[in-house]
Every structure is written in structure tokens, then in C-alpha cells.
Amino acid sequence: MPYDQLSDQLGPLARENPRAFGIILIENRWKAERRPYHKQKLAFVLSNSRHFALEQAGRGVAVRYLFCDSPYRAALKPVCAELGPLEVMQPAERELRVDLQPLLDSGAVKIIPHEGWLTTAEQFHASQKNKMPWRMDAFYRHVRRVTGILMNSGKPLGGKFSFDAENRRPWKHEPTAPTPPSFALTDIKSEVGELIEKHFAHHPGRLDLSTVPATLHDTEQLWDWAKRECLPWFGPYEDAMSAASRSLFHTRLSPLLNLHRLLPQRVVAEVEQLELPLASREGFIRQILGWREYVHHVHEATDGFRNSPSVEIRKAPGDGGYQRWAKKGWPVSLSDDARLDGGAAPAVLGDQTPLPPAYWGEESGLACLDHVVNAVWEEGYSHHITRLMVLANLATLLDVSPRELTDWFWAAYSDAYDWVVEPNVLGMGTFALGDFITTKPYVSGAAYLNRMSDYCSHCAFDPKTNCPITPLYWAFLARHAEKLKTNQRLALALASMRKRSATQRRHDQEIFGKVREKLIAGEKLTPALLEA
Numbered sequence: 001m002p003y004d005q006l007s008d009q010l011g012p013l014a015r016e017n018p019r020a021f022g023i024i025l026i027e028n029r030w031k032a033e034r035r036p037y038h039k040q041k042l043a044f045v046l047s048n049s050r051h052f053a054l055e056q057a058g059r060g061v062a063v064r065y066l067f068c069d070s071p072y073r074a075a076l077k078p079v080c081a082e083l084g085p086l087e088v089m090q091p092a093e094r095e096l097r098v099d100l101q102p103l104l105d106s107g108a109v110k111i112i113p114h115e116g117w118l119t120t121a122e123q124f125h126a127s128q129k130n131k132m133p134w135r136m137d138a139f140y141r142h143v144r145r146v147t148g149i150l151m152n153s154g155k156p157l158g159g160k161f162s163f164d165a166e167n168r169r170p171w172k173h174e175p176t177a178p179t180p181p182s183f184a185l186t187d188i189k190s191e192v193g194e195l196i197e198k199h200f201a202h203h204p205g206r207l208d209l210s211t212v213p214a215t216l217h218d219t220e221q222l223w224d225w226a227k228r229e230c231l232p233w234f235g236p237y238e239d240a241m242s243a244a245s246r247s248l249f250h251t252r253l254s255p256l257l258n259l260h261r262l263l264p265q266r267v268v269a270e271v272e273q274l275e276l277p278l279a280s281r282e283g284f285i286r287q288i289l290g291w292r293e294y295v296h297h298v299h300e301a302t303d304g305f306r307n308s309p310s311v312e313i314r315k316a317p318g319d320g321g322y323q324r325w326a327k328k329g330w331p332v333s334l335s336d337d338a339r340l341d342g343g344a345a346p347a348v349l350g351d352q353t354p355l356p357p358a359y360w361g362e363e364s365g366l367a368c369l370d371h372v373v374n375a376v377w378e379e380g381y382s383h384h385i386t387r388l389m390v391l392a393n394l395a396t397l398l399d400v401s402p403r404e405l406t407d408w409f410w411a412a413y414s415d416a417y418d419w420v421v422e423p424n425v426l427g428m429g430t431f432a433l434g435d436f437i438t439t440k441p442y443v444s445g446a447a448y449l450n451r452m453s454d455y456c457s458h459c460a461f462d463p464k465t466n467c468p469i470t471p472l473y474w475a476f477l478a479r480h481a482e483k484l485k486t487n488q489r490l491a492l493a494l495a496s497m498r499k500r501s502a503t504q505r506r507h508d509q510e511i512f513g514k515v516r517e518k519l520i521a522g523e524k525l526t527p528a529l530l531e532a
């Protein structure tokens with residue numbers, strides 16, 4: 001069982017007599033060392049794996065728990081020879097599929113369908129009518145119709161498929177933002193915590209076991225909290241950001257969903273039945289039935305964006321800028337696997353800038369960026385809009401390498417796996433794929449951040465006068481105007497940019513140059529520094 005299929009409600013484990021059935025779980029140091037993964041992510045994956053093993057043993061399932069420090073197939077090969085062919089549900093991560101391929105080729109492992117997805121590849125392709133570019137909206141409408149979710153006699157409940165336009169309120173400290181639950185410490189979690197401090201102490205991030213959900217009870221606790229405290233307000237405040245609450249009304253469920261500790265089937269079915277405003281139910285279901293499924297299909301259908309002949313494929317996994325910040329290389333001491341590469345590196349808008357050390361915790365002087373980065377290195381989490389409109393926005397405005405940013409997200413977030421992090425960063429966050437899977441680059445100046453968040457009130461810069469994010473935005477549009485000129489959704493923004501005077505444009509470009517130079521050098525921005 002792959003590390004992210006920890007459910008006995010899926011596949012043969014859900015159907016076979018547990019006392020006549022066995023599973024193999026593998027804890028893999030080689031995998032953990034491939035990237036500078038956040039300690040919190042390692043704690044989350046290892047604690048869930050160990051708790052799951054004990055739960056299954058408790059049901060009478062024969063559990064073989066292996067430890068290895070090389071690719072998964074090396075650990076499995078002798079087991080296949082001993083036990084005969086093994087079955088595995090199609091791994092979600094391409095990295096694992098590629099690793100296991102030789103065992104598939106020799107017949108030692110047989111792949112069976114992954115039952116944890118809500119939609120099929122056929123539904124995905126049918127929704128796009130075999131045309132490119134691909135669009136999430138078309139996919140979502142198609143699967144709403146096919147599944148009947150939030151539908152009535154073939155029509156969407158409430159008369160439309162999306163209530164997004166009504167879900168754009170900033171949060172003014174009312175209603176009170178819920179406090180995320182903390183979880184009981186177990187012997188397993190303590191043991192994993194000790195293991196991390198002993199063997200993975202060089203990994204970045206803060207370890208806090210009280211925020212690691214790992215037992216079935218923890219899962220229920222988080223899911224109950226999400227339904228009770230978050231979902232009633234999920235819709236209206238979906239796009240809001242605040243220094244006073246890291247998740248606002250977001251649910252923090254993605255790590256558990258991605259490990260299948262909590263099943264998306266269950267989440268969608270229960271939310272559909274909740275007595276909540278339709279805008280909140282629809283908004284939330286769209287995230288799971290729409291976005292989550294969509295990015296999975298896109299990743300699988302493009303072989304992780306490797307299928308375009310012009311795209312560069314990196315040889316080895318990137319460190320997301322770790323070395324530039326830490327002034328030492330990421331200590332990959334275990335030999336790498338020649339079968340695996342470092343991922344596709346598309347860059348439609350270029351990738352001239354390395355990821356600044358500010359993303360690893362050096363103070364940038366921009367309150368929005370510093371606040372979100374701090375949250376990420378404390379928790380391995382931040383919510384969607386902070387990922388998109390703070391972290392990816394700033395990186396895009398600076399022409400940061402989309403691949404390096406992807407590798408950073410992959411290391412820093414507890415919910416990151418190749419199938420979900422690559423489409424989100426390369427496709428949505430940075431426009432590295434052009435309009436292949438999203439309609440436009442999600443970039444903004446300071447006015448948007450000031451409207452949707454309260455970060456600016458904690459900042460040395462003023463969003464109305466001297467915040468560099470606004471000139472960065474104009475400079476971005478000016479630099480990429482030629483490539484973006486056919487994008488209808490940017491027509492207004494490009495027209496506004498063209499109306500800027502020559503002096504303003506020169507100033508935009510100067511600020512871009514200074515901000516880029518200072519942040520790459522790991523320096524803190526101040527109004528005086530930028531005015532000089």
C-alpha cells in the first residue's frame with residue numbers, strides 16, 4: 001500500500017476478509033531525503049502510516065511493515081519473490097509509478113484501479129471534447145451533470161453551477177475565525193517525533209506534534225470541526241486573508257484527503273447534505289469535485305507536463321532554493337534513482353530569477369510575504385489564496401523560476417505530492433504553462449492585497465503610495481505584454497498599463513530591478529532603500 005492510500009474503505013482491503021488478507025507498508029528514508037521536506041510533513045506521513053498499520057493489524061489483517069533507504073521497488077522485489085505477485089492500486093504520484101514500473105514489467109506487481117478518485121480519465125477527456133486548452137469549469141459542469149451532485153432534474157441547484165462571484169468578501173474579524181483543533185499525543189506520534197529529531201533534524205520547519213492528525217479519532221475531530229466551524233462561512237470568505245487567522249474558514253483537510261485517511265467521496269456526500277447556504281456548499285464541493293480531480297487528471301494525462309517536446313526535464317530533484325538560503329547543499333547522501341528525473345520545467349514567461357531566500361524565512365520587509373512564509377515554516381500549511389495571491393503572485397511578478405518555486409512548495413507543504421503541486425504551481429500559480437490549464441496569470445498589485453487582507457496594516461509600505469508590489473505588477477505586464485496580448489482576460493489590465501506615462505513605466509522597471517536584486521541577495525526591503 002503506497003504511503004498515500006491509507007484507507008480500508010477502498011480496494012480489496014474494503015472487501016476481503018481481513019483475517020485472510022495481508023498488506024505491505026514501507027517507510028522509506030530515501031524518499032524522505034529526496035527533498036528538504038518540512039519536518040511537519042515527515043511527522044504527518046510517518047505517524048499516519050504507523051497508526052494505519054496498527055489499525056489494520058487490529059482488524060486481523062496481516063501487516064508487513066518494511067523500512068528501506070532505496071527506491072520502493074528494491075524493498076518490494078524480495079517480497080514479491082517470497083509471496084508471489086502483489087497487487088497495488090494505481091499510485092497517485094508519478095514518482096512512485098515510475099519507481100515500480102520494472103516490477104510491473106516483470107509481472108511481480110499488478111496494478112489495479114485506484115478507487116479514491118471521484119471521476120475517471122474518460123470523464124475528464126469527454127468534458128474537454130478532445131480540445132485544448134483544458135478548462136476546469138467545463139470539467140466541473142460535466143461531472144456535476146454526470147454524477148448528479150448538487151443537481152435537480154438535470155439543472156444545477158440554485159440555477160447556476162458556480163457562486164464564486166458572491167464569494168469574494170474580505171474578512172473584518174466578524175464572524176469569529178475558528179481556532180484549529182489540536183490533537184492528542186500518542187505513543188506513535190512521540191516515537192515519530194524522536195525519530196525526526198534524530199534522523200531528520202537537518203530538515204527545515206518547526207515540528208509541532210499537537211497539530212498532526214494521525215489517528216482515526218483525529219481525522220473525525222478535524223472533519224467535525226471543519227463542518228461545524230468552517231463550512232458555514234467557507235463560501236463568502238473563501239478569498240479573504242488575515243494576519244489574525246492562518247486558515248480563516250478553510251478546513252485544513254488537504255493532507256488527510258491526499259493520504260486518503262479521509263475520503264473525498266465521504267466529504268462531498270456529507271457536505272451536499274449539510275444545512276448550509278448553497279454558496280458555501282457549492283464553493284467547497286467545487287474545490288474537491290472540481291479542482292482536486294481536475295489537477296489529478298491533468299497531471300496524469302500529460303505525464304507531469306513531460307509530453308510537450310519543447311519542455312525541459314530536470315535531471316534531479318530541485319531543492320527549491322534551499323542551498324542559496326542555507327549556504328550549503330541539500331544533503332542527499334543516499335544514491336539517487338536513475339529512473340527518476342527532477343520534473344518538467346516549463347516557463348512560458350521565462351525563469352530568469354532564482355527563488356529569494358525570503359521564501360525560506362529571511363525577512364523581506366513585505367508584511368504579506370513574511371507573514372505567510374512564517375506560517376508555512378511553522379505549520380507546513382497556508383490556505384489557497386495565500387499560496388496563489390501572495391507566494392505565487394510575488395514569485396511570478398519577479399519572473400522566479402516556476403520549477404524552483406514548485407520544488408519549494410513541494411518541500412514546504414504537508415499536502416504536496418507531484419500530482420497536485422505541479423499543476424497548481426506550474427499551471428495556476430505561475431502561468432508557466434501559458435493558458436493550457438487556466439485562463440490567465442493570477443497576478444495582482446497592492447490594491448488587491450489591501451482589499452482582501454489586513455497584511456498591509458502591519459507593513460512598512462503603504463499600498464496606496466509606495467508598496468513595490470504595484471509597480472512590480474505594472475512592470476510584469478509591460479515585460480510580458482507581447483506574450484499576453486491575445487489573452488482576453490488581461491485586455492483591460494494591458495490597456496491600463498499602456499496608459500501609464502513614460503516616467504511611470506521607467507519607475508516600475510527601476511523598482512522591479514531593485515526589488516529583484518535586493519531579494520535575491522536576501523536583503524530586507526524598506527521604503528528608504530527603494531527610494532534611494
Ligand SMILES: Cc1cc2nc3c(=O)[nH]c(=O)nc-3n(C[C@H](O)[C@H](O)[C@H](O)COP(=O)(O)OP(=O)(O)OC[C@H]3O[C@@H](n4cnc5c(N)ncnc54)[C@H](O)[C@@H]3O)c2cc1C
Nearest residue numbers: 250251252253254287291292383384388415416421424429
Ligand atoms: C501555488 C499553489 C500550490 C498548491 N499546492 C498544493 C499542494 O501541494 N497540495 C494540495 O493538496 N493542494 C495544493 N494547492 C491547492 C489548495 O491551495 C490547497 O488544496 C488548499 O489550500 C488546502 O487547504 P485546505 O484543506 O484548508 O483547503 P480548503 O480551502 O478547505 O479546500 C478544501 C479542499 O479542496 C481541495 N482543493 C482546493 N483547491 C484545490 C486545488 N487547486 N488543487 C487540489 N485540491 C484543491 C483540497 O483537497 C482542500 O483540502 C495549491 C494551490 C496553489 C495556488
